[in-house]
Each structure stands twice: as C-alpha cells, then as structure tokens.
Amino acid sequence: MLEEVERWLSRRSWSVADRPLSQLGAAKRASGTTVSVVLPALDEEETVGEIVAEIRRELVERVPLVDELVVLDSGSRDRTAEVARAAGARVVRRDDVLPRLPAVPGKGEVLWRSLLVTSGDVVAFVDADLREFSADFVTGIVGPLLTDPDVQFVKAMYDRPLTLADGVGAGQGGRVTELVARPLLNLHWPRLAGFVQPLGGEYAARRSLLERLPFPVGYGVELGLLVDALHTVGLDALAQVDVGVRRHRHQDGQALGRMAAAIYRTAQLRLARGHLVRPELTQFVRGASGFEPRTYAVDTEERPPMAEVAEYVARRAA
Template identity: 85%
Template structure:
C-alpha cells in the first residue's frame, strides 16, 4: 500500500506553480467554473475573499471563474451585506430547496449549493480565510481543466497555529489522519484531508451523499475514492492557510462528527450513541464541572442527482 501511495504522490500531487494561468485558461474551452463560499458570521473576512476572486479571477484578462456564490447559513452579522457589496451573489441557505427543512451544518450548505450554482466545476472555499490568495482557487481548479482524468482536487498548505508553524489542523492529526491510515490507507497521501478548499466536477459531486455537518470533508473524500478511484483524486500545494481557530470543545464536537462519518462508512447503521458529553466549569464559579451533552449529527443528504428539483433543472 505504501508503494501505491508513493506512486500516487508522484502522479497526483502538484504545486500551484506547475500550471501557469495561461495554460489553465487555454484548457478551459467552455468549461464553466463556480466558486462557493459557505458562510456563517464571517463579515470580517468574506469581503476580502470575494474581492480577490473578483479582481484576479473574474476579469476580462483572466476569466477563470464564471460564478461566485456566497451561501449564507443564517448569519446574524453583516456577512450577506459585505459579500454582496464585494461583488458576490448571495444566496440564503433556507431559500434553496425550501421544501426540505434545512439542518445546521456546513455540509448542508455545500449540498444545497449544488442547486444554487451551475458550473461544470465546483470549487469550495471557506469564508474565514485571512490573507487570501487567488491561488487557493486557480491551484485546485487547474488540474480539473487540464487533465480530463482528474475528478476531485484538494488544496494542501501549511496551517500555522499562532506563531507555531504546522500546528493547525489539530483534528486532522489526532482523528482524521489515523482513521484514514487505518481504514482507507489509499488516502494516506492527502496532506490536508479535512481542508475546506477543494474542487470537483459537478458530475461527481451530484452522485455523492453529503454529511450535513463537520464530517463532510472526510465523507466526500472517502466516497470519491470509492466512486472514481484513487487516480482520479489529486492535491495541489497553495502555500499557507490562515484562518480563525476554534476552541478545544468545538474541536471535540468536530472530532466526534468526523469519527461518526467514518463509522457510518465502515458499517452503515451501527451507531451506538450519537451524542458527545463534555464538561464545563460551573457557571456560578463553584466547585465541580457541569456536563453538557451535544448531539453528533447523524444526518446525511442523498446524492443531489436524486433530488427532483435538481433533475428537472438538468433536463431543462
């Protein structure tokens, strides 16, 4: 298995510099590209990301991106206003496929975004990135335009935590990487399996189920492997990713959801206890800890190709 991973790394791991923009645009040949930013209370960063994409990838000189959509999942700040002012089309999560009540979670937003966009290639970018570079889009879209055998591309990057280089991605190192190495060793070569920046052909995404919560990245990666095979998957080094880091308890809930996503794929329907109990110091300052129990999201959305509204649009 190690030999297979090493061969894959040699064939399917690239740097953003490997494909100059001129080569990417020449290969585009009518293929449309949609960029989706799932957003929840990201007014501080979403505008800069939208502005960079509009300025550097949607100009007359560089017409790489055809559609830029921010899907707002119920922000209470000015996320929607800031994104629209910067030039994105803003879509409310609940306005997409309204006959199906929305569930909380990032994966829910990504799943619905397939119905809110039309590009042949769909590129997802998290809305909390700082010092955003257009390389995060062009780098992962490039292989899909220049290599017809590639179906799914993840970004890879350094993830600093404060001043510590490479110490971000704590859930990746403590949960996702061990799970992948133990159960899906073909995917052991992915540097950032949980990273939120990846692109894929619509014809693949519409055939995959979407975990509604934090498990969406691992779920899509594993299901893509089983659907199109390792050689159709790739990764591109785009530099450094800076973003807002979450606290330990939020990471715990993320870890539980990711473990659950793996468990479902290993043995469908055998969840023992889809809940996670954590502890917080008593709010009144007294001694002892108070247990807080959170549900671990157990919902998945079916492949979008099975949704009647989506099928009707495709026919039209």
C-alpha cells in the same frame, strides 16, 4: 500499499506554480468548461469581502476563469451577506434553497444545497474565514480539473500555522486532522494516506461526481466526500495541489471535540452502515459549582446524492 501511495503522490500531487494562469485560461477556452466558486459562510463579515474581491479581481476580471461566484449564507447575524454582495458575489440564503426540505445546521448542509443554485461543470469550495487570501487557492484546486480529464476531485494542501496570543506555532494547525482524521484514514482507508490536508475546506470537483455523492450535513463532510470519492471514481481520479499557507480563525478545544466526534461518526457510518445508534458527546465546562456536563448530539444526518433530488433533476433537464 505504501508503494501505491508513493506512486500516487508522484503522479497526482502538484504545486500551484505548475499550472500558470495563461495555461488554465487556454484550457478552459478549449474545453468550454464552466467553473463555479462557492463560499459557505456564517458570520464572516471580517473576511468574506476580501476573499470575494480577490477572486473577482484576479479570476473574473483579469483572467475569465471563474464563471460564477456564490456566497451561500447559512443564517449570518452580522453583515456577511451585505459585505459579500458589495464585493461582487451573488449571495444566496441557505433557507431559500430547496425550501420544501427544512435546513439543518452544518457546513455540509450548505455545500449540498449549493449544487442547486450553481451551474458550473466544476464546483470549487472555499472557506469564508481565510485571512491573507490569495487567488492561488482557487487556481490550484481547479487547475487539474481544467487540464486533465482523468482528474475528478482535487484538495488543496498547505502549511497551517496556529495563531496564538503570544505568537504563531508553525505547523500546529489542523489538530483534528492529526489526532483523528489521519489515523482513521491510515487505518481504514490507507490509499488516502497521501492527502496532506484531508479535512481542508478548499477543494474542487466535477459536478458529475459531486451530484452522485451523499453529503454529511456537519463537520464530517470533508472526510465523507473524500472517502466516497475514492470508492466512486478511484484513487487515480483524486489529486492535491500545494497552494502555500492557509491562515484562518481557529476554534477552541471544545468545538474541536465536537468536530472530532462528527468526523469519527462519519467514518464509522462508512465502515458499518445501518448498525449504529445515534451518538452523543458529553463535554465539561467549569460553572459556579464545579464542572458541569454539556451533552451534544453528534452530526449524523446525511443528504442523499443530489442526482436523486427531483428539483435538481428538473433544473438540470431545463
């Protein structure tokens, strides 16, 4: 298995510098492939405008690589929608997409619904909380899909420093990746062991693949899509691209605990579908009388492949 992973790394791991913009533009024109970029957003007014403006300036106006730039707002209470729209994105409210099906909280829910309001042959997802954003994040993940017809799914890889009050801990970000996701993948899906950032929020795929995959509604969406893509199209159709450094807002320990539980549950479902009960996670916070328990349901719901949704089928047929 190690030899297979090493072969994959030599064939399917690249740097963003391997595909300059001129090459991507020529490949896009030759193939006629259209590209949609989706930013799932919840209360990201501080960062979403800069990300949208960079993509629009570099990849819509300077080089026409991106055909559609959509911010899918999952119920922001701040100025996220206003800022994103002013920067040049089309803003769509989560609850306005597929209204017959009430939305549930979660990032995966937003990504799943985004397939109904975009039309690109390639769909790229970019988190809306990135700081010091570069268009390389987009060109990196869409590049292999424009230049190699055998590639179906591409993840970004990067250094992920943890910014603290007293400085930056190099390489200390991605704590759930190292403590939960990487051990799970190495133990149960060792063919995916070569992915540097399996939980990273920046990745792109062909619509023809995404519409065939179920989407966990919550934090488990990245692991779920990666594992299901492996089983659907095989390891050689998956790739990763080094885009440099990713800086973003970090969550506290309890939020990471809930994320870890959802990711573990997503893996568990894929290992033993239909034999599990709905789990909960109890955490503790210090209150006036000592430590108090707080119990949360772990995200377990999944949306079906979009190709099975009547509204999506009708829209594609039209």
